[in-house]
Structures are given as C-alpha cells and as structure tokens.
Amino acid sequence: MNAHQALAVGEPIGAQAATSPGDAPDAMVRFEGISKVYPAYRDKPGVHALQGLDLAIARGSITGVIGRSGAGKSSLVRLINGLEKPTTGRVVVDGRDISALAGRNLRLAQRSIGMIFQHFNLLSSRTAADNIALPLEIAGWPKAEIRARVAELLALVGIADKADRYPSELSGGQKQRVGIARALATRPNVLLSDEATSALDPQTTRAILDLLASINRELGVTIVLITHEMSVVRQLAKEVVVIDAGRIVERGHVADIFTNPQHPITQSFIAEVVGDSLPVSLASRLRAQPVAGGQAVIRVQVRGTGAGDTLVARLAREVGIDVALLAARIDEVGGQHVGSLTIGIPGGEGAAQQVLTWLAQHQFASERLGHVA
Numbered sequence: 018m019n020a021h022q023a024l025a026v027g028e029p030i031g032a033q034a035a036t037s038p039g040d041a042p043d044a045m046v047r048f049e050g051i052s053k054v055y056p057a058y059r060d061k062p063g064v065h066a067l068q069g070l071d072l073a074i075a076r077g078s079i080t081g082v083i084g085r086s087g088a089g090k091s092s093l094v095r096l097i098n099g100l101e102k103p104t105t106g107r108v109v110v111d112g113r114d115i116s117a118l119a120g121r122n123l124r125l126a127q128r129s130i131g132m133i134f135q136h137f138n139l140l141s142s143r144t145a146a147d148n149i150a151l152p153l154e155i156a157g158w159p160k161a162e163i164r165a166r167v168a169e170l171l172a173l174v175g176i177a178d179k180a181d182r183y184p185s186e187l188s189g190g191q192k193q194r195v196g197i198a199r200a201l202a203t204r205p206n207v208l209l210s211d212e213a214t215s216a217l218d219p220q221t222t223r224a225i226l227d228l229l230a231s232i233n234r235e236l237g238v239t240i241v242l243i244t245h246e247m248s249v250v251r252q253l254a255k256e257v258v259v260i261d262a263g264r265i266v267e268r269g270h271v272a273d274i275f276t277n278p279q280h281p282i283t284q285s286f287i288a289e290v291v292g293d294s295l296p297v298s299l300a301s302r303l304r305a306q307p308v309a310g311g312q313a314v315i316r317v318q319v320r321g322t323g324a325g326d327t328l329v330a331r332l333a334r335e336v337g338i339d340v341a342l343l344a345a346r347i348d349e350v351g352g353q354h355v356g357s358l359t360i361g362i363p364g365g366e367g368a369a370q371q372v373l374t375w376l377a378q379h380q381f382a383s384e385r386l387g388h389v390a
C-alpha cells in the first residue's frame with residue numbers, strides 16, 4: 018500500500034508499508050554520512066552540530082524537519098544550499114554533490130535551490146517587483162524577460178497589485194509572498210523554508226502554508242520545511258524528520274508519527290499541538306485505582322477515513338466485551354484522519370487485560386488512563 022493512500026476504516030497504526038524519507042528511491046536531496054563540526058574559536062569550544070546523518074528527501078515531497086533550538090536545523094539547511102560544507106560525508110542535491118562545488122559551479126547549482134526566511138530578508142530600498150527581479154538580474158536575464166517573469170511570479174503568489182510597493186508598505190504575509198516569489202524566480206526544483214511562518218499570525222501562517230502546498234502541487238517543487246512548530250508540520254508536510262542534538266531521532270510519514278510517536282522529543286512536540294486532554298467531565302472522574310463496578314479507561318490511537326468507527330463494534334464482536342465510547346478526537350494530519358478514542362471497559366481487570374491484549378495483537382497503540390465509577 019502506498020502510504021499516501023487512505024487507510025481502510027479504523028485501520029491500526031503500523032499496518033502501512035514501512036517506507037520513510039530515509040528509503041526514498043528517487044531522492045531530490047540525499048545526506049550521506051554527514052557530520053558538521055564548527056571548530057573551536059578563541060574561548061568557544063568546537064560544536065558538533067550534526068552527527069552521522071543519513072537522509073533521503075524524495076523528489077516532489079514536502080518534508081518537515083523539526084527540532085528544538087540548537088538541534089542543528091539551520092546547519093542542515095545551509096548544507097543543502099551549499100552555504101556550509103560538511104565536515105564528513107556529502108550532500109547530493111538533484112544528483113549533484115553540492116558539497117564538492119565551489120565558485121561559479123556552486124552559484125549555478127544554487128539557482129535551482131530557492132530559500133525563504135523567517136524575517137523575509139527583503140531589500141528595503143527595492144519595491145516588491147525589484148526584490149523578485151534580483152536573482153534574475155544576478156543570473157543575467159534580459160530586461161524584458163525579467164519583467165515578464167516578475168509579473169508571472171507576482172500573480173502566482175497573489176500580490177499582482179503590490180508590484181510597486183516597498184517592503185515597509187507590506188504586511189508580514191505579503192512580504193513572505195514576495196520572498197516566495199523571489200525564491201521561485203529562477204525556477205528551482207527545491208524550496209527550503211527556514212522558519213518561514215514563525216513571525217506570522219496563525220491566519221497568515223495558514224494562508225502561506227496553503228500557498229506553499231499549491232506551489233508543491235502545481236510546480237512539483239520539493240519543499241524542505243525547517244521549523245520548531247509541529248502545527249506547521251501537521252498543516253503542510255507529508256514526511257517528518259525529528260532532530261535533536263545533531264542526530265535524527267525519528268522520521269516517517271506525518272500521520273504515523275502523530276499517531277505513534279516513539280521518541281520523547283517527538284512526543285513532546287505532538288503534545289503541544291494535539292489537544293489530547295480529556296473532556297473535563299471525564300478527567301475529573303478519573304481515578305488511579307480500580308473502582309468497584311466501574312470501568313477501566315483506555316485511550317486507543319486510530320487512523321484512516323472514518324477512523325475508529327468500527328473499533329467498538331469489533332471489540333464487541335471479537336472479544337465479546339461491550340465497551341463504552343467515552344471520548345473521541347479525530348484530526349486531519351498529513352492528508353489522513355488520525356485521532357484517539359477513549360473507551361471504558363466494564364468487567365474488572367480481566368476484561369481490561371483482554372481488550373489490551375486484543376489491541377496489541379491488532380497493532381493499535383493504546384494506553385491505560387485510569388478508572389471511572
């Protein structure tokens with residue numbers, strides 16, 4: 018099964034093909050045995066920013082790279098566009114070893130790698146149109162062609178009416194649209210986004226992420242998103258790579274990672290965005306110890322269109338226990354429905370164990386939350 022296809026109703030986690038960004042057969046970006054050490058300088062010790070990194074980013078994909086401050090995200094992105102050289106290993110972009118290029122060859126390769134930034138990095142003395150024209154001027158395009166291309170780009174990012182405005186006259190979202198148009202000017206096949214929505218409000222973030230999604234869809238540009246916000250990964254990416262202290266600690270399809278995060282760092286990122294709090298009425302009744310005549314409370318992660326619809330029925334049919342549905346939450350993540358069902362199991366510890374065993378056998382991730390009367 019292709020991991021991007023919808024899974025069958027209420028299908029458990031782990032039932033899909035185990036492809037991950039690391040296995041991408043047709044990689045647009047490939048890190049091979051990468052480490053990056055910033056050498057000691059005066060009284061500052063050397064920093065091992067990236068260590069033992071092997072990663073393939075599939076052509077045409079949208080991959081989120083998430084990590085806390087200092088995890089190595091910016092180092093990773095600067096290696097992709099050749100602004101930094103690896104200490105060991107090589108970075109291959111669209112079949113070319115970018116880490117081996119220098120001078121004119123590097124500059125030519127960089128034209129096929131666009132980049133957008135948190136603070137937009139626009140020239141305040143140039144209008145929106147002239148900011149977008151800049152990379153084309155540097156590439157030596159004829160004036161008439163630049164004019165036509167800039168008009169096309171302004172329309173593409175939805176600010177055709179702002180061509181003659183200076184950055185100071187534009188909103189944050191409009192400035193980022195200029196940044197995106199400039200990044201796409203030389204028709205790159207990779208777009209690197211370094212915290213591009215971190216300075217924007219949620220509504221503008223949504224609009225910019227929608228624009229990036231349509232650019233990926235319509236132009237086929239591979240997008241690598243560097244972020245410290247799981248909400249950004251959830252809205253846009255299909256694949257996610259979690260880095261911590263210079264190492265990849267977890268990676269995979271966004272829906273898988275959301276439903277079954279393994280590493281504590283990933284779990285903490287997800288806890289920030291998935292409102293997995295229980296309804297107050299249920300949370301206030303939860304007890305750590307069994308309650309005579311009560312129910313054990315278990316949360317089960319589910320995925321797929323209609324996620325979880327059949328779980329309660331299957332438990333009744335296959336285990337012979339009528340469980341109560343106490344709470345449910347379903348989100349759309351990476352184009353799939355994922356969520357959790359909180360169920361109550363009557364009949365004491367024996368019944369609870371039977372249900373937990375059945376869930377484990379059928380590869381549903383679950384956790385026991387406590388007991389209610």
Ligand SMILES: Nc1ncnc2c1ncn2[C@@H]1O[C@H](COP(=O)(O)OP(=O)(O)OP(=O)(O)O)[C@@H](O)[C@H]1O
Pocket residue numbers: 055056064065066084085086087088089090091092093245
């Ligand atoms: N040019 C440099 N010289 C020395 N050390 C550096 C340099 N650039 C980054 N580092 C160090 O390398 C480590 C990784 O930094 P990097 O900027 O790649 O992380 P990050 O995940 O992007 O963090 P942030 O989100 O805070 O920008 C940090 O310890 C940082 O201090």
